[in-house]
Amino acid sequence: xxxxxxxxxxxxxxxxxxxxxxxxxxxxxxxxxxxxxxxxxxxxxxxxxxxxxxxxxxxxxxxxxxxxxxxxxxxxxxxxxxxxxxxxxxxxxxxxxxxxxxxxxxxxxxxxxxxxxxxxxxxxxxxxxxxxxxxxxxxxxxxxxxxxxxxxxxxxxxxxxxxxxxxxxxxxxxxxxxxxxxxxxxxxxxxxxxxxxxxxxxxxxxxxxxxxxxxxxxxxxxxxxxxxxxxxxxxxxxxxxxxxxxxxxxxxxxxxxxxxxxxxxxxxxxxxxxxxxxxxxxxxxxxxxxxxxxxxxxxxxxxxxxxxxxxxxxxxxxxxxxxxxxxxxxxxxxxxxxxxxxxxxxxxxxxxxxxxxxxxxxxxxxxxxxxxxxxxxxxxxxxxxxxxxxxxxxxxxxxxxxxxxxxxxxx
Amino acid sequence: xxxxxxxxxxxxxxxxxxxxxxxxxxxxxxxxxxxxxxxxxxxxxxxxxxxxxxxxxxxxxxxxxxxxxxxxxxxxxxxxxxxxxxxxxxxxxxxxxxxxxxxxxxxxxxxxxxxxxxxxxxxxxxxxxxxxxxxxxxxxxxxxxxxxxxxxxxxxxxxxxxxxxxxxxxxxxxxxxxxxxxxxxxxxxxxxxxxxxxxxxxxxxxxxxxxxxxxxxxxxxxxxxxxxxxxxxxxxxxxxxxxxxxxxxxxxxxxxxxxxxxxxxxxxxxxxxxxxxxxxxxxxxxxxxxxxxxxxxxxxxxxxxxxxxxxxxxxxxxxxxxxxxxxxxxxxxxxxxxxxxxxxxxxxxxxxxxxxxxxxxxxxxxxxxxxxxxxx
Numbered sequence: 130x131x132x133x134x135x136x137x138x139x140x141x142x143x144x145x146x147x148x149x150x151x152x153x154x155x156x157x158x159x160x161x162x163x164x165x166x167x168x169x170x171x172x173x174x175x176x177x178x179x180x181x182x183x184x185x186x187x188x189x190x191x192x193x194x195x196x197x198x199x200x201x202x203x204x205x206x207x208x209x210x211x212x213x214x215x216x217x218x219x220x221x222x223x224x225x226x227x228x229x230x231x232x233x234x235x236x237x238x239x240x241x242x243x244x245x246x247x248x249x250x251x252x253x254x255x256x257x258x259x260x261x262x263x264x265x266x267x268x269x270x271x272x273x274x275x276x277x278x279x280x281x282x283x284x285x286x287x288x289x290x291x292x293x294x295x296x297x298x299x300x301x302x303x304x305x306x307x308x309x310x311x312x313x314x315x316x317x318x319x320x321x322x323x324x325x326x327x328x329x330x331x332x333x334x335x336x337x338x339x340x341x342x343x344x345x346x347x348x349x350x351x352x353x354x355x356x357x358x359x360x361x362x363x364x365x366x367x368x369x370x371x372x373x374x375x376x377x378x379x380x381x382x383x384x385x386x387x388x389x390x391x392x393x394x395x396x397x398x399x400x401x402x403x404x405x406x407x408x409x410x411x412x413x414x415x416x417x418x419x420x421x422x423x424x425x426x427x428x429x430x431x432x433x434x435x436x437x438x439x440x441x442x443x444x445x446x447x448x449x450x451x452x453x454x455x456x457x458x459x460x461x462x463x464x465x466x467x468x469x470x471x472x473x474x475x476x477x478x479x480x481x482x483x484x485x486x487x488x489x490x491x492x493x494x495x496x497x498x499x500x501x502x503x504x505x506x507x508x509x510x511x512x513x514x515x516x517x518x519x520x521x522x523x524x525x526x527x528x529x530x531x532x533x534x535x536x537x538x539x540x
Numbered sequence: 541x542x543x544x545x546x547x548x549x550x551x552x553x554x555x556x557x558x559x560x561x562x563x564x565x566x567x568x569x570x571x572x573x574x575x576x577x578x579x580x581x582x583x584x585x586x587x588x589x590x591x592x593x594x595x596x597x598x599x600x601x602x603x604x605x606x607x608x609x610x611x612x613x614x615x616x617x618x619x620x621x622x623x624x625x626x627x628x629x630x631x632x633x634x635x636x637x638x639x640x641x642x643x644x645x646x647x648x649x650x651x652x653x654x655x656x657x658x659x660x661x662x663x664x665x666x667x668x669x670x671x672x673x674x675x676x677x678x679x680x681x682x683x684x685x686x687x688x689x690x691x692x693x694x695x696x697x698x699x700x701x702x703x704x705x706x707x708x709x710x711x712x713x714x715x716x717x718x719x720x721x722x723x724x725x726x727x728x729x730x731x732x733x734x735x736x737x738x739x740x741x742x743x744x745x746x747x748x749x750x751x752x753x754x755x756x757x758x759x760x761x762x763x764x765x766x767x768x769x770x771x772x773x774x775x776x777x778x779x780x781x782x783x784x785x786x787x788x789x790x791x792x793x794x795x796x797x798x799x800x801x802x803x804x805x806x807x808x809x810x811x812x813x814x815x816x817x818x819x820x821x822x823x824x825x826x827x828x829x830x831x832x833x834x835x836x837x838x839x840x841x842x843x844x845x846x847x848x849x850x851x852x853x854x855x856x857x858x859x860x861x862x863x864x865x866x867x868x869x870x871x872x873x874x875x876x877x878x879x880x881x882x883x884x885x886x887x888x889x890x891x892x893x894x895x896x897x898x899x900x901x902x903x904x905x906x907x908x909x910x911x912x913x914x915x916x
Contacts, residue, residue, distance in 0.1 A: 177600065178600055178601055178602045179598070179599030179600045180599065181602070189768055190599075190767070190768075191750055191751045191752040191768055192599070192748070193598065193749065193752070194583075194598075194747065194750065194792065194859055195582070195583040195584070195599060195600055195859065196582075196583060196584040196749070196859010196860055196861075197792070197859050197860040198598070198599045199582060199600045199859070199860075200854070200859075200860040200864060202600045219767070220768070221764070221767075222766050222768050223768050235867065236867055238864070240687070241864065241870075243869045243871070243872065243873070244868065244869045264667070264668065265602045265667065266600075266665055266667055267665065267666045267668065268665050268666075268687065269666075269685035269686075269687050269688075273685075282669045284669075325742075327741050327743075327744050327745075328741070328742055330741045330746035331737070331739070331741030331742040331746065332738065334737045334738060334741055335734035335737060337734075338730050338733045339728075339730055339731050339734045341730060343768070344598055344751055345737075346597065346598050347596065347598070348596035348597075348746055362622040362623050362624035363623045364621055364622045364623075365621050365622070365632070365635055365637045366621065366637060370621065370622035370624055373595075373624040374593055374594065374595050374596065374624075376744075377544070377744045461621045461637060461638045463640075472597075477640060481639055481640055481644055483641065
């Protein structure tokens with residue numbers, strides 16, 4: 130039986146399904162990309178980045194280190210007016226079933242001069258000379274060989290298509306998050322003094338694959354927070370350094386660790402953030418519980434006013450007010466970020482893009498927000514967790530579900 | 541060969557020497573190519589230039605100027621808001637922060653000494669936006685393809701780089717041992733992948749170079765090389781491809797083997813394995829200085845196998861590197877002394893399954909040296 134977690138909430142009048150219908154999701158997504166190509170007068174897209182290819186085609190690919198993923202990358206070509214995207218890939222078993230056979234091709238190797246003529250021929254088959262094309266990366270072999278087109282950044286088309294999720298996309302993100310949270314239960318259950326950060330990674334990563342995840346997305350973070358900023362790494366802005374990468378550091382009794390991890394499932398990212406205490410007998414101090422309570426209050430303040438029509442600036446101001454006037458997020462990050470086929474994408478709330486940008490960023494049904502405020506108490510470290518919500522026609526639904534143990538038992 | 545723990549008496553790998561030698565080589569090729577500045581965005585290139593241990597993310601991400609090397613000053617500038625994971629030779633003044641506002645990033649780049657007055661600027665990739673940014677920041681810009689320069693300098697491995705690759709291979713072989721232990725009828729491909737990834741993570745390598753590590757090949761019907769793990773439960777007698785890799789200090793190694801699940805190999809499986817080994821060994825024998833990709837294609841054809849559906853050979857180092865010989869590409873690619881290669885073969889027989897092997901091979905002065913030790 131499918132869990133009716135969205136309880137009838139709608140986006141654009143359509144009920145968010147308990148589980149995504151991936152074929153419908155891909156068709157709707159393609160229609161949105163086509164709509165943006167039309168609206169922005171772009172003749173097509175040529176995409177080389179993993180997240181962009183996943184978005185445009187729905188193709189799955191094995192998780193890979195960037196060094197390998199670059200050379201053996203899939204390429205997506207979207208032609209304005211075409212009913213389906215073209216996919217150039219070696220990963221034949223990740224090709225969506227409904228993609229017509231004449232839209233599925235062998236790999237192109239845009240990083241190599243050898244074979245760039247195949248790339249040239251492929252594009253000739255799709256576009257007329259002088260066509261205006263969006264691209265997310267131009268390798269030097271491409272720069273040399275693919276003359277005669279007007280190249281623009283694909284991000285304007287993709288960004289506009291991606292910012293509003295369909296009900297199936299929201300459900301897909303929730304499914305990726307569900308797997309992540311289940312796997313994190315195993316990691317937290319194993320947390321003991323003496324365990325190494327990489328041991329936690331091993332436990333978590335094993336579980337995500339056992340639970341059916343398509344791929345891992347980032348090296349899971351288990352950063353030990355120092356009580357003061359000065360005891361942590363140097364930073365260019367004087368604020369916290371986070372997230373720093375995982376090592377085989379052994380965790381000690383009482384270490385406060387800020388956990389951050391994300392997977393990729395059916396093309397969609399998850400984002401898990403929690404604060405844990407390293408001990409077999411977790412019992413947070415009053416002070417630590419007050420950090421959590423403050424964090425909860427900040428997220429609640431933003432969520433209380435979250436609905437279509439509210440601006441990012443209003444959400445940021447509500448969060449700051451709930452933290453006694455102190456900005457509850459890190460200088461280099463945000464109060465909240467979007468998530469989709471990228472682990473962090475628009476809408477971004479509270480970045481260095483500035484207040485005018487935030488004032489113009491209006492919440493709409495289908496936007497997904499990962500709230501990740503930080504409560505810092507100099508001398509006592511602090512608290513950071515992440516809550517994911519999707520904006521619906523009338524308010525929001527929660528996509529993350531795990532409890533905040535050991536700080537609170539009810540989500 | 542070295543382990544991964546710290547030693548009180550010595551550095552198990554001369555990481556300081558490794559980084560300084562890479563930087564020396566990089567500045568030397570910049571001088572030979574007449575480059576004033578390098579702007580790098582590919583993680584492997586950035587790792588080569590900086591030695592920074594930054595957050596690992598999966599997949600191919602769009603180009604951004606992660607690192608700027610200035611020939612005149614010899615300084616290496618890096619996009620990082622903090623110094624955790626940053627080697628000491630990259631000072632705080634050399635770091636520029638993470639920005640979401642492109643104007644702030646442009647201002648940070650503009651303040652890098654030697655960039656705006658540069659002439660010849662090499663990049664390893666580009667986007668329309670950053671092409672425009674460079675043209676704006678560098679009035680006398682002559683854009684140069686640095687991806688080839690980086691590929692050439694990375695191909696010839698130093699002794700320290702080689703130690704890193706051997707250590708990665710040790711971890712990959714440990715991953716194979718974990719897979720061998722876990723493989724039995726009834727286990728899913730997903731659970732096998734999980735057993736592997738936990739094993740290498742606990743050894744300190746939690747970011748597999750690829751998650752294309754396990755697939756069963758069918759006892760009936762057509763057989764193809766598969767890339768994505770499924771919930772398929774392994775059947776007794778199936779030939780199962782196991783292809784674990786590992787990264788150590790950014791350097792990649794891997795090994796590939798095929799096992800019969802829960803039973804002794806059938807006669808036809810033994811014959812298929814022999815075919816695979818003959819093909820792999822023929823390719824390995826051709827990995828000599830002076831040969832090219834065309835020699836590998838010719839050797840493959842001479843084995844009588846149908847055209848390969850996967851690459852025959854590709855370089856390994858900070859990820860997959862040149863030469864890439866496969867999918868019809870790389871016939872002209874030279875096989876250079878000092879390169880480390882992934883050499884692989886996948887052969888199939890309907891009614892039996894598929895058999896895969898991959899070996900790590902170093903091209904020595906006199907010929908190939910097989911580095912993998914796992915039982916074939």
